Amino acid sequence: MDALVAAAARALAAGDALGALQRVGWREDPPALALRGIAMAQLGELVRARELLRQAGRGFGAREPLARARCVVAEAEVALALRELGSSPRALAAAAATLEARADRANAQQARLIALRRSLLLGRLGEAAQALGQVDTPRLPPPLRAVAELAGAELAMRSLQCRSARAALLRAQAAAGQAQVPALLAEVAEAQAALDRPAARQRHADGREEPLRLDDVEALFGSGALVLDACRHALRGPGHVRPLARRPVLFALARVLAEAWPHDAERGELIARAFRTRRPDETHRARLRVEIGRLRAAVAPLARIEASARGFALVPHGPQGVVVVLPPIDGDEASLQALLADGAAWSTSALALALGRSQRAVQRALADLAAAGRARSIGRARAQRWLAPPLAGFTTILLLPPALPPA
Numbered sequence: 001m002d003a004l005v006a007a008a009a010r011a012l013a014a015g016d017a018l019g020a021l022q023r024v025g026w027r028e029d030p031p032a033l034a035l036r037g038i039a040m041a042q043l044g045e046l047v048r049a050r051e052l053l054r055q056a057g058r059g060f061g062a063r064e065p066l067a068r069a070r071c072v073v074a075e076a077e078v079a080l081a082l083r084e085l086g087s088s089p090r091a092l093a094a095a096a097a098t099l100e101a102r103a104d105r106a107n108a109q110q111a112r113l114i115a116l117r118r119s120l121l122l123g124r125l126g127e128a129a130q131a132l133g134q135v136d137t138p139r140l141p142p143p144l145r146a147v148a149e150l151a152g153a154e155l156a157m158r159s160l161q162c163r164s165a166r167a168a169l170l171r172a173q174a175a176a177g178q179a180q181v182p183a184l185l186a187e188v189a190e191a192q193a194a195l196d197r198p199a200a201r202q203r204h205a206d207g208r209e210e211p212l213r214l215d216d217v218e219a220l221f222g223s224g225a226l227v228l229d230a231c232r233h234a235l236r237g238p239g240h241v242r243p244l245a246r247r248p249v250l251f252a253l254a255r256v257l258a259e260a261w262p263h264d265a266e267r268g269e270l271i272a273r274a275f276r277t278r279r280p281d282e283t284h285r286a287r288l289r290v291e292i293g294r295l296r297a298a299v300a301p302l303a304r305i306e307a308s309a310r311g312f313a314l315v316p317h318g319p320q321g322v323v324v325v326l327p328p329i330d331g332d333e334a335s336l337q338a339l340l341a342d343g344a345a346w347s348t349s350a351l352a353l354a355l356g357r358s359q360r361a362v363q364r365a366l367a368d369l370a371a372a373g374r375a376r377s378i379g380r381a382r383a384q385r386w387l388a389p390p391l392a393g394f395t396t397i398l399l400l401p402p403a404l405p406p407a
Helices: 005-012 017-024 030-041 045-063 065-081 091-100 105-121 125-133 143-158 162-177 181-196 212-219 247-260 269-277 282-299 334-340 350-355 359-371
Strands: 200-203 211-212 225-231 234-237 240-243 303-306 311-316 321-324 376-378 384-388
Touching: 005 017, 005 030, 017 030, 030 045, 030 065, 045 065, 065 091, 065 105, 065 212, 091 105, 105 125, 125 143, 143 162, 143 181, 162 181, 200 212, 211 212, 212 225, 212 321, 225 247, 247 269, 247 282, 247 311, 247 321, 269 282, 269 311, 269 359, 282 303, 334 350, 334 359, 350 359, 359 376
Parallel strands: 225 321
Antiparallel strands: 200 211, 200 321, 225 234, 234 240, 303 311, 376 384
């Protein structure tokens, strides 16, 4: 490493991106390209940073696997910031193995943290938990330790393990304090505040609604009651969860029955809400009987559905009754709004991947949000990205979509 490259590296370590560029901004050799790419990333020029890091990786080639692996990790970090989530994780895993084999443990752990954060963005909580288990958090330097604890706290919150989340945030706060990085301290404070904001609403039988924090939702899920979870589109009971996100008609019927409990729900209301029509005919009534039969089979471990003179009634197996948990905001695109509200610029392909929907469906939903003033786009064609203002006053944890099981 020559003197200018060493000086640029020291400047980057101190957070002086402009000073690093002054030293190597005119050079085209692979080490200088890599440092220029990192400097551009620190300055927010992410697209240019990615190009420079790719050039550096190609320049190092197979003869310098350690330097090339570091470029792969840095490029993956930039891709995460750009919300480009469609690339295969194999290259990052191979880079982590190369770094580990050559005793560069800090960058190897950084690679695993990137994989963990990518899994969280995509709602793949099982993958995220596995990735977190591979991170040696206590031995990380303070900045990386704070990032790891923040990721662990988010995983715990999305898994509704609030006590674990609070403990992880306390550790993240301590690590961020040691690192003295203002952005990390602000991120920890925001995550701690999210635990105390409303995360959902409970609808009572008399029509009243009250806000619920994540702790309250966790307590309801463990109370033994039959819970209609309208945030994650599922029915939950002791020892059983029935996801209905891929079966919207069945979920709509289950929601009407749960909201009517302890009474029955009229057939007309069931048809109107499930099939979205106000003029039912015999075909709708016949279809209702078919769909109720499917719902009976789906929820059999949790409850019975009994016919009545007016319609149908939901009868839970346990004595705790039925609880309806609603999302903090209404609308069909609450999950899409929650993803956009993180402050990053998302592409439609990344949103489709995170939501488990087609790109065309996401484009239509974004157009509706833009028409309503709840989202905006920047750029055009393949460079187009979408943003939305933060959803203030509540936490979006329960709106973030988890990876769905097969239907």
